Amino acid sequence: xxxxxxxxxxxxxxxxxxxxxxxxxxxxxxxxxxxxxxxxxxxxxxxxxxxxxxxxxxxxxxxxxxxxxxxxxxxxxxxxxxxxxxxxxxxxxxxxxxxxxxxxxxxxxxxxxxxxxxxxxxxxxxxxxxxxxxxxxxxxxxxxxxxxxxxxxxxxxxxxxxxxxxxxxxxxxxxxxxxxxxxxxxxxxxxxxxxxxxxxxxxxxxxxxxxxxxxxxxxxxxxxxxxxxxxxxxxxxxxxxxxxxxxxxxxxxxxxxxxxxxxxxxxxxxxxxxxxxxxxxxxxxxxxxxxxxxxxxxxxxxxxxxxxxxxxxxxxxxxxxxxx
Numbered sequence: 001x002x003x004x005x006x007x008x009x010x011x012x013x014x015x016x017x018x019x020x021x022x023x024x025x026x027x028x029x030x031x032x033x034x035x036x037x038x039x040x041x042x043x044x045x046x047x048x049x050x051x052x053x054x055x056x057x058x059x060x061x062x063x064x065x066x067x068x069x070x071x072x073x074x075x076x077x078x079x080x081x082x083x084x085x086x087x088x089x090x091x092x093x094x095x096x097x098x099x100x101x102x103x104x105x106x107x108x109x110x111x112x113x114x115x116x117x118x119x120x121x122x123x124x125x126x127x128x129x130x131x132x133x134x135x136x137x138x139x140x141x142x143x144x145x146x147x148x149x150x151x152x153x154x155x156x157x158x159x160x161x162x163x164x165x166x167x168x169x170x171x172x173x174x175x176x177x178x179x180x181x182x183x184x185x186x187x188x189x190x191x192x193x194x195x196x197x198x199x200x201x202x203x204x205x206x207x208x209x210x211x212x213x214x215x216x217x218x219x220x221x222x223x224x225x226x227x228x229x230x231x232x233x234x235x236x237x238x239x240x241x242x243x244x245x246x247x248x249x250x251x252x253x254x255x256x257x258x259x260x261x262x263x264x265x266x267x268x269x270x271x272x273x274x275x276x277x278x279x280x281x282x283x284x285x286x287x288x289x290x291x292x293x294x295x296x297x298x299x300x301x302x303x304x305x306x307x308x309x310x311x312x313x314x315x316x317x318x319x320x321x322x323x324x
Contacts, residue, residue, distance in 0.1 A: 029064040029285040032084035033278060034077055035095045035119075037070040038323070040195055041223040042247055045271030045324025046095060053275035057282055064282060074101035081105045085112065091281040095119040095274055103127065115284045119277040121167070129284065131301050132277050134269040136167050138306035139220075139246055140174030142267050146308055147216055147244055150264075154184035155215035155241070158207045160193040160200055160224050168192070171220060188214070193224045200227025208235045215241050222249035222266065229262070247271070248309065248317050249324055257314040266309040268317065271324055273304055 033054070038044035047070060054066045067084055071077035074097045082105060084092060092114050096102040099121050107127040110116050118128035147157065159175070162168040172190070179185055188211050193199040200219060207214065208231060217232075217240060219225035225245030232240060243262055245252055247269040255263045280298055283289065289298055309317050 027063070029061065029091070029282065030067070030087065030089045031064060031091045031093065031278070031281050031285060032067045032069070032081075032087070032089040033093045033274075033281075034069050034071065034080050034084065035274060036077070036097045037072045039072070041197075041249055041324045042195065042221070042269075042271055045249075045322055046274045048323045049272045049275040050278065053278040057278065061282060061286075064285070066278075071097050074098045077102060078105050081109060085109055085114065089114060090285050091115045091117065093117040093119065093274070093277045093281045095277075096121045096123060099124050115281065117277045117281045117284070119274050129300065130277070130280055130298055132273055132280065133303060134273060135303050135306040136170035136269075137174040138303075139267050139269055140171035140176075141178055142306045142308050143218060143220070143244055143246060144175045144178035146265055146267075147218060147242075148178065148182050148185060150242060151182075151185060151216060153182045156186045156188050156211070156213055157216045157218060158188050158204075158211065158214055159190035159218040160203055160220060160228065161190060162192065162195045162220055162224075164192050168220075175218065175220075193219070193221070193227075195221045195223055197223045197227040197230075200224035201231050202227075204228040204231035205235075208232065208237060213239060215239075217243040219243060219245045221245060222247045222252045225252060225263070232262075247324075250319055250322055253309060253314050253318045256309060256311055257318060259311060264310065266314075266317075268305075268307040268309060270304065271322075276302075276304075 033050055035046055035050055036043050038047045050068060057064055067087055069080040071080055077097045092109050103123040103125050106116060106123055110127045116128040117130045119132050122131060161172055191203050193203050217228055219228050222245040242264055244265060246267045248266055252266050284298055
């Protein structure tokens with residue numbers, strides 16, 4: 001009888017020890033990644049960086065299984081998140097196609113115990129465990145500070161904005177707040193270019209016809225800047241001193257590296273933030289935190305700094321294999 005009790009105790013203790021091992025050491029980590037399709041340069045970069053991060057983590061974490069989906073519309077992305085939930089994912093990393101339509105389904109996922117990492121556009125309710133985003137106000141502020149310095153506080157500029165949205169509003173307000181400190185700088189015009197190269201081309205063509213004197217152009221986004229550059233080249237004018245975009249497109253970074261007189265700087269808004277989001281999702285699945293981070297949980301809100309790129313540091317921001 002005593003031997004039987006000892007045997008039963010050993011079996012019981014073995015089960016207890018086994019159950020104490022973290023689930024990630026026994027089971028597959030299932031991570032869903034839902035992002036928009038590559039409908040313009042920046043989202044193309046998001047797709048590229050998502051694939052890059054997934055391949056990197058597959059090598060480091062063989063028990064991590066990823067499900068990557070891309071959507072052309074909010075409705076399609078809602079359906080994709082529903083499908084990911086059926087696949088019994090542990091973590092959802094999502095860059096919402098549009099915040100409003102995606103919030104209810106992501107909230108449902110969170111209520112079912114799925115860990116949520118929201119990237120860039122955010123959600124209309126605080127349902128995510130981690131929100132990682134670029135510094136939109138910082139992008140506008142850093143851009144304006146650099147332009148004002150380059151103009152020595154005097155000049156006439158035109159601006160091309162993004163899609164009318166909270167993101168765009170933060171950028172524009174921060175940009176204009178800095179420029180208000182320089183009475184010698186006049187913003188001749190500012191219009192939404194929808195982060196589109198074609199729209200940038202069209203708006204800049206109109207600006208060049210409307211204004212005889214333009215000292216500098218703020219395009220806010222590198223895709224837009226490419227259209228602006230085309231319009232300016234085709235116009236034959238040579239009065240503009242410089243142009244500034246944003247986000248860190250490899251084509252624009254390369255121009256800076258090569259010493260372009262017209263494009264001398266850029267401000268980051270990295271599509272690689274999706275890769276950071278995926279990495280944080282993996283760490284959450286493993287119940288890990290960041291190295292050197294003393295709190296027990298991963299940060300809830302992470303804002304990536306808007307960094308000024310000039311010829312001196314451009315090589316550090318150049319990713320030739322990226323699509324953006």
